[in-house]
Amino acid sequence: MEPLEEAEVTELKRQLEEEDLDPEQKISLLNNTLNQALKMAALQTDGSTLTAVKSQLYLSGVLSHCVVLLSPDPRRPRGNWGAAATLAQLxxxxxxxxxxxxxxxxxxxxxxxxxxxxxxSLASQLMRRAECVSLFRKVMDSVGWLLRAHSQLTTQVLSSVHYEQIQMCDDVSVSLLCIQMWIQICSASRDFLSGLSDDSVLLLLNEAVGQLAVSSDSSVGGASVRLILLMANQQELRVQPLLHSFRGLDSLLDKDWRGRSFDQDVDQLIALIQSDTRSHPKACTERVRAASVIQAAWRSYQTRRRVKSLNRAVSTLQRKYRARRRQQQQQKEAQQWDEELKYQVCVRRQQARRLFHQKQRQLLQLLPPDQVQSYLQECERRAAVVIQSFWKGFRERQRYNNTHRHTLRQTHTRQQAARTLQRAVRCFLDKRRAEKVPPTPPFWIGQHGLTDSRRVELRRQVEEHISLHPSSRVSRQECERLHEEVQLLLLSELQGGDRRRREELRVEALLAHTHTQLELLREAPPLSTVTLKDSESFLSPSGPIAARARDSHNATLQASRLPWWRTLGDTADMFSPSHLQELEAELGGLFVGGSVGVGQPED
Known part of the structure; x- marks a missing residue:
C-alpha cells in the first residue's frame, strides 16, 4: 500500500472546492480520505512516511478546509455531530x-x-447537548493531544471564550474531564510546564483553585488537588511562590475538603502552602487574615455577579437568536407556501384549459360534418361579443372618469373665480365706507404752525430750565473710573475674607489639637502602670482624634434630628455622652479610621 499521492490530494481539494457538495458531505469525504491515508501511512515501516503525508495535507490546503468545516456557522445548522467529532480528532x-x-x-x-x-468551539457546542457526552470527551482528547505537541497553545486555551464557557458548565463530568485533561498532559510530558510562561502557569493554577472554590464534588476536588501537587512536584521553584498569592487557600482546604478520601493529598498541599509562611510569622497577622477574608468575599461576589450577568446575557442572546431563526423559518415556510400556491394555480389553469379543449374536440367529433362550420362561426361570434363587451365597458369607464375629472376641475375653477371676485368687491366696499366716514378733528387747538418768535421763546424757556435743573448723569469716563474703584475694593474684601477664613481654620485646628492633647494628658494613667500598648497609643494621637471626630459627627447627626425650636436655646445638654451613646446604639456603631466601638482604637 502506497501513501497518498499528489494526484489524489489534488482531486480531494477539487472536490472540496465544489459548490455542489453540502458541508455534511464534505465532512464525510474528509473523514474517509484522511482515515484511510493515515492508516496506510502508519502501516509503512518507514516512520517518515506518516510525517510526509501530514505535511502534504497541510501544504496542499486540505487541513485548512477541515478548519473551515469545524468552525461554527450560525447560518448552517450541524446535523451529524459524530462526523464533526471524528473530523476534529483526525x-x-x-x-x-x-x-x-x-x-x-x-x-x-x-x-x-x-x-x-x-x-x-465544537467542544462548547457539544457540551450543551446531553446526548453528546462521549463526543465531547473525544474532542477534548483531541485538544489534549494537540497541547502535548504544541505547549505554546496553552495560553490561548486558558484565555479562550469557548473554554471559559466550558468551565462555567454546571455538569460535574465536564469539570472533571477538563481537570483530568491537564493531569494527563502534565503526566505525559515533564517538560510541558517548563515550556510555559509564568502567566500560563498562573492561569492553570487559577483554574484548579477556582474548581476548589466553586465545586463541591469530591472527584473534582481530588483531581484539582492532584493537579496542583503534580505541578508543584515538577516545577516547585515556580509554582510555590504562585501558590502563596492565593490567600486563604490553606484554610479553604482545611475547612471544605477534609474527610473526602484524599486527606493525605490535602495535608501535603497545605504543608506546601504553609512551608514558606512558617519562616515569616510576622506576615500572618490578624490584618493579613482580615484582608484575605475581605478579598475572598469580594472576589466571590464579583465572580457570582459576573456569572449571573453572563448567564443572563447568554440566555438573552440565545432567546433573540432562536426568535430570529424562528421568524426566518416562518418567512421561508410562508414563501414556500406562496410559491406552491402559485404553482398549483398555474397547474389547475392548464388542466382546466386542457379539459375545455378536450370537451370542445369531443363535441366537434359528435357533430355532423355539415354543422361544424356553423358551430365554429357561432363560437367566434360569441367570443367577439365577449371581447366587444369588455372593450366597451373599459371605454365607458374611462370616458366617465375623464368627464368626472373635467367636471371637478371646472367646479374648482369657478369657486376660485368667485372667491377672487368677492375679495375685490369687499375691498371696494371697505374703501367706499371709509371715504364716507367724517374726519376726526385734530387734538391741537389753535394755530396750525409755529412762528419764529414762538420758537425763540420756547428755546429760551428750555435753556433756563436746563440751567436751573442741571443733569445728574455723569460722563462715561467717570463711570469707568467708579467701576474700577468698586472692583478693587471688592477684590481686596474677598482676599481679606479668604485670609480671615484660613486664619480661623488654623486657630480652630490648633484649639482642637490642644484640647485633644489636654484630654489625653488628663486621662493618662500613672507611669507605674503604663504598658507598651498604652505608650503606643500615646505616641500616635490618631485614636483620640478619631474618637473626637466620631463624637462630633454623632452630635451633628443628633442636631439634624432635633426640631428647630430645640436648637434655639443652650445646646450643651443635647450633646451629652448619654445622648451620643443612644445615637451610636441606634446607628449600630461607626467605623472610623480602623476604630471599632466607642472611642477605643483597634489593637
Whole structure:
C-alpha cells in the first residue's frame, strides 16, 4: 500500500472546492480520505512516511478546509455531530508531527491557533447537548493531544471564550474531564510546564483553585488537588511562590475538603502552602487574615455577579437568536407556501384549459360534418361579443372618469373665480365706507404752525430750565473710573475674607489639637502602670482624634434630628455622652479610621 499521492490530494481539494457538495458531505469525504491515508501511512515501516503525508495535507490546503468545516456557522445548522467529532480528532492528529518547512512561522502563529479555536468551539457546542457526552470527551482528547505537541497553545486555551464557557458548565463530568485533561498532559510530558510562561502557569493554577472554590464534588476536588501537587512536584521553584498569592487557600482546604478520601493529598498541599509562611510569622497577622477574608468575599461576589450577568446575557442572546431563526423559518415556510400556491394555480389553469379543449374536440367529433362550420362561426361570434363587451365597458369607464375629472376641475375653477371676485368687491366696499366716514378733528387747538418768535421763546424757556435743573448723569469716563474703584475694593474684601477664613481654620485646628492633647494628658494613667500598648497609643494621637471626630459627627447627626425650636436655646445638654451613646446604639456603631466601638482604637 502506497501513501497518498499528489494526484489524489489534488482531486480531494477539487472536490472540496465544489459548490455542489453540502458541508455534511464534505465532512464525510474528509473523514474517509484522511482515515484511510493515515492508516496506510502508519502501516509503512518507514516512520517518515506518516510525517510526509501530514505535511502534504497541510501544504496542499486540505487541513485548512477541515478548519473551515469545524468552525461554527450560525447560518448552517450541524446535523451529524459524530462526523464533526471524528473530523476534529483526525485534524488534531494531522497537526502533530508536521514539517511545514518554509511556512513554519505561518503554521505555528496562524494555523495552529485557528485549529485550537475550532476544536474549542465544537467542544462548547457539544457540551450543551446531553446526548453528546462521549463526543465531547473525544474532542477534548483531541485538544489534549494537540497541547502535548504544541505547549505554546496553552495560553490561548486558558484565555479562550469557548473554554471559559466550558468551565462555567454546571455538569460535574465536564469539570472533571477538563481537570483530568491537564493531569494527563502534565503526566505525559515533564517538560510541558517548563515550556510555559509564568502567566500560563498562573492561569492553570487559577483554574484548579477556582474548581476548589466553586465545586463541591469530591472527584473534582481530588483531581484539582492532584493537579496542583503534580505541578508543584515538577516545577516547585515556580509554582510555590504562585501558590502563596492565593490567600486563604490553606484554610479553604482545611475547612471544605477534609474527610473526602484524599486527606493525605490535602495535608501535603497545605504543608506546601504553609512551608514558606512558617519562616515569616510576622506576615500572618490578624490584618493579613482580615484582608484575605475581605478579598475572598469580594472576589466571590464579583465572580457570582459576573456569572449571573453572563448567564443572563447568554440566555438573552440565545432567546433573540432562536426568535430570529424562528421568524426566518416562518418567512421561508410562508414563501414556500406562496410559491406552491402559485404553482398549483398555474397547474389547475392548464388542466382546466386542457379539459375545455378536450370537451370542445369531443363535441366537434359528435357533430355532423355539415354543422361544424356553423358551430365554429357561432363560437367566434360569441367570443367577439365577449371581447366587444369588455372593450366597451373599459371605454365607458374611462370616458366617465375623464368627464368626472373635467367636471371637478371646472367646479374648482369657478369657486376660485368667485372667491377672487368677492375679495375685490369687499375691498371696494371697505374703501367706499371709509371715504364716507367724517374726519376726526385734530387734538391741537389753535394755530396750525409755529412762528419764529414762538420758537425763540420756547428755546429760551428750555435753556433756563436746563440751567436751573442741571443733569445728574455723569460722563462715561467717570463711570469707568467708579467701576474700577468698586472692583478693587471688592477684590481686596474677598482676599481679606479668604485670609480671615484660613486664619480661623488654623486657630480652630490648633484649639482642637490642644484640647485633644489636654484630654489625653488628663486621662493618662500613672507611669507605674503604663504598658507598651498604652505608650503606643500615646505616641500616635490618631485614636483620640478619631474618637473626637466620631463624637462630633454623632452630635451633628443628633442636631439634624432635633426640631428647630430645640436648637434655639443652650445646646450643651443635647450633646451629652448619654445622648451620643443612644445615637451610636441606634446607628449600630461607626467605623472610623480602623476604630471599632466607642472611642477605643483597634489593637
Amino acid at each position: 485534524t488534531s492528529s494531522c497537526c502533530v508531527g508536521v514539517e511545514p518547512g518554509k511556512q513554519s512561522q505561518t503554521f505555528h502563529r496562524l494555523f495552529l491557533p485557528s485549529v485550537m479555536n475550532s476544536l474549542l
